[in-house]
Amino acid sequence: MPLSILLIMSVGLVVGAALQCLAPLNFRPGIFFGVTVDAEFRQTEDARRILWHYRRPIIVITVLCIATLWLVVPRLSGPAGPIAASALVFVGVSVAIVSMARATRHVRAFAKPLSPIRTVSVISRKRTLPGGWLPLFGPMLIVGTARWLLLLKRESMPAEVYRAALALLLVPFVTNAFGMWVAWLTTFRMRQINAGGPAANEESADRRSGYWLRLGLAYFQTFLWVAMALAVARITTAATGPRSVLIMWATLVVLAIIALVHVVKRRRLAVDTPGVAIADNTPDSCWKWGIIYYNPEDPALVVETRTGRSGCDLNFGNK
Amino acid sequence: MTPTITIDLNAPIPVYRQIVDAMRHLLVNGALQPGDQIPTVRQLAIDLGVHFNTVAQAYRLLADEGWLDLKRRRGAVVVDRRKPAVPSKARQNQSLQRLRELIAQLQSEGIPANQIATQLRKLADTLVEGE
Numbered sequence: 001m002p003l004s005i006l007l008i009m010s011v012g013l014v015v016g017a018a019l020q021c022l023a024p025l026n027f028r029p030g031i032f033f034g035v036t037v038d039a040e041f042r043q044t045e046d047a048r049r050i051l052w053h054y055r056r057p058i059i060v061i062t063v064l065c066i067a068t069l070w071l072v073v074p075r076l077s078g079p080a081g082p083i084a085a086s087a088l089v090f091v092g093v094s095v096a097i098v099s100m101a102r103a104t105r106h107v108r109a110f111a112k113p114l115s116p117i118r119t120v121s122v123i124s125r126k127r128t129l130p131g132g133w134l135p136l137f138g139p140m141l142i143v144g145t146a147r148w149l150l151l152l153k154r155e156s157m158p159a160e161v162y163r164a165a166l167a168l169l170l171v172p173f174v175t176n177a178f179g180m181w182v183a184w185l186t187t188f189r190m191r192q193i194n195a196g197g198p199a200a201n202e203e204s205a206d207r208r209s210g211y212w213l214r215l216g217l218a219y220f221q222t223f224l225w226v227a228m229a230l231a232v233a234r235i236t237t238a239a240t241g242p243r244s245v246l247i248m249w250a251t252l253v254v255l256a257i258i259a260l261v262h263v264v265k266r267r268r269l270a271v272d273t274p275g276v277a278i279a280d281n282t283p284d285s286c287w288k289w290g291i292i293y294y295n296p297e298d299p300a301l302v303v304e305t306r307t308g309r310s311g312c313d314l315n316f317g318n319k
Numbered sequence: 320m321t322p323t324i325t326i327d328l329n330a331p332i333p334v335y336r337q338i339v340d341a342m343r344h345l346l347v348n349g350a351l352q353p354g355d356q357i358p359t360v361r362q363l364a365i366d367l368g369v370h371f372n373t374v375a376q377a378y379r380l381l382a383d384e385g386w387l388d389l390k391r392r393r394g395a396v397v398v399d400r401r402k403p404a405v406p407s408k409a410r411q412n413q414s415l416q417r418l419r420e421l422i423a424q425l426q427s428e429g430i431p432a433n434q435i436a437t438q439l440r441k442l443a444d445t446l447v448e449g450e
Contacts, residue, residue, distance in 0.1 A: 116329035120366040121321045122342060124356040124394055191365050196321030281368050300365045 006073070009085055010066050013092055017062035020096040021055045024103075025264075027307070028280070033100065034290025034306040035107040036114065046110060054103040061095040104290060114283050121195045127188050130208045135215060136183055139176045139222040143169055146226040149235055157233055168229035172222040179218050183211060185302045186312045193280050193304070209262050210311065216255055224248065280304050292316060322350040326367060334369050338377035346386050346397065353399035357387070362394070 024032070029039045032047060033054070041047050065088040073084050129136055150165055157165075186207065194200040227244065230236045282303055286295035290306045296317035305311035324341035326334055345351045358366070364374045378395055381387045387395040406414075425435050 116327050117325060118328065118367050119323050119325040120358075120363065121323050122345065122351065122357050122363070123321055124358045124362070189361075189365065191368070195323040200321070298368055299361075299371055300368070 005085075006069060009069060009089070013062055013065055013069070013089065016089075016092060017058050017096075020058050023100075023307075024051060024054065028304070030112075031280070031306055032110075033104045033107045034284075034287060035104060035111050036284050037107065037110050037112055041110060050103050050106050053106070054099050057099045058092075058096050061092055065089075065092050101289065108284075111284055114281070118281065119195045121192065121200070125192065129183070129187050130211050136180055138215075139172065139218045140180070142219075142222050142226055143172050143176065146229055149230065150233055153233060153235055161233060165229040165233040168225055168232060172225040176218055176222060179214065182302075182312065183214065186211070189300070190302050190304070190312065191281070191300050213255075213259055213262065216258070220251055220255065280306075282306075286317070326369075328369075334367075335373045335377040335380070338363075338367075338374065339380050342377070342381060343384075343386070346381075346400075351397050353397050355397040357395050357397065359394040 027033070030036060032041055033050070069085060069088055073081050073088075076084055146169055147166075150162065150169070154162055190207075192200065192203070194203045227236070280303065282293065282295065282298065286298070287293055287306055291313065293303055293306075293313045293315050294317040295315055296319060298315055298317070301315055301318045302312045303315055305313045322345050324338065324345070326337040326341065328334065330337065332340075342351070342357075351357070357363075360371055360374045360378060364371045367374070378387060378389060382389050382395070385400045386397065388398045389395050422435055422439075426432060
């Protein structure tokens with residue numbers, strides 16, 4: 001296996017482990033490893049201990065994976081090398097998932113019962129899509145334009161090439177349609193947790209930045225697929241060559257930095273903002289592994305995610 | 320300040336009744352003014368985590384009392400409610416009976432009579448000041 005591949009894989013493993021270690025910082029106030037706790041729980045010794053117990057296996061397994069990658073994988077021949085390298089990545093991710101599940105189990109001992117008291121604002125909040133509808137439809141417009149270009153050049157390309165390019169365009173079409181539906185749901189059909197004051201503003205700001213982040217990713221993946229489709233159809237060569245790879249990676253890095261800054265900024269704000277609502281009124285018992293929400297009693301179709309701050313989850317029990 | 324309502328899902332009082340009482344309190348005190356747009360049935364139900372019908376029932380009751388103008392799919396708007404005519408003697412007695420029952424309930428829950436009296440006096444003072 002070439003040295004450059006080993007180097008890229010090592011960097012990937014380290015970055016992956018770092019992201020997994022930092023992931024718990026992204027929980028909303030009052031949620032820790034997907035469990036409802038007191039807002040101050042994070043500052044306690046117990047929380048630090050749980051956090052360390054979560055991070056330790058990730059760090060250990062990453063070091064072991066990298067050592068194996070450099071010591072064992074280069075000695076393997078044929079397809080065994082790439083298979084072993086992929087297996088190491090799989091092991092790294094699996095350990096992180098198991099560690100997360102263990103941490104969740106430990107935090108349950110400190111879980112806070114859900115309060116039956118609900119306070120809500122009775123003044124209708126004007127809900128609008130940040131930036132209006134045009135940025136939301138942007139990725140679809142790009143896909144539509146690419147489809148139109150393909151249609152124009154249809155006669156000058158073999159049928160199988162045309163079909164392959166269309167198939168590539170189908171991916172951003174489907175993901176963007178789903179993304180638009182989710183954006184609409186999170187904007188107009190999501191629960192307002194904080195009734196008013198700075199906490200409500202913080203919540204709205206959180207949603208807006210989450211929306212822009214998702215939209216940025218939608219544009220990124222749309223450009224990627226459209227460029228590939230047009231390259232397959234030989235309409236443009238933008239998707240091939242080292243320059244496009246560089247642009248792609250640079251964009252990814254910029255998006256990752258924006259996401260990180262957003263997380264850190266919101267985290268500081270959450271600490272400084274008084275009266276930020278604790279948790280989200282969804283019972284812990286209705287969450288499976290912190291990612292699947294099933295509550296037939298809850299009229300909300302979308303609820304805020306437990307494992308992050310700006311995401312959303314579907315209520316699979318919604319009637 | 321944003322007008323808010325608070326309900327207790329475990330309280331023996333039905334949720335729709337709690338919503339009506341809390342909103343009526345805001346309407347009487349002027350926290351909600353004529354022309355104010357209140358959330359749609361769907362939105363309030365989602366925010367509170369209760370069934371749509373519960374909120375719809377509460378809104379219907381408030382609309383029957385003349386506080387709200389219900390608009391399909393566009394939520395409800397607070398309307399300028401004309402001061403109702405002085406209720407009949409029977410209706411007044413009925414309301415007073417409800418008040419006595421409430422006081423009896425508070426006493427049965429262990430709240431001392433003098434504390435209830437103090438609170439009632441405070442409320443009465445606020446009521447007279449507001450006239």
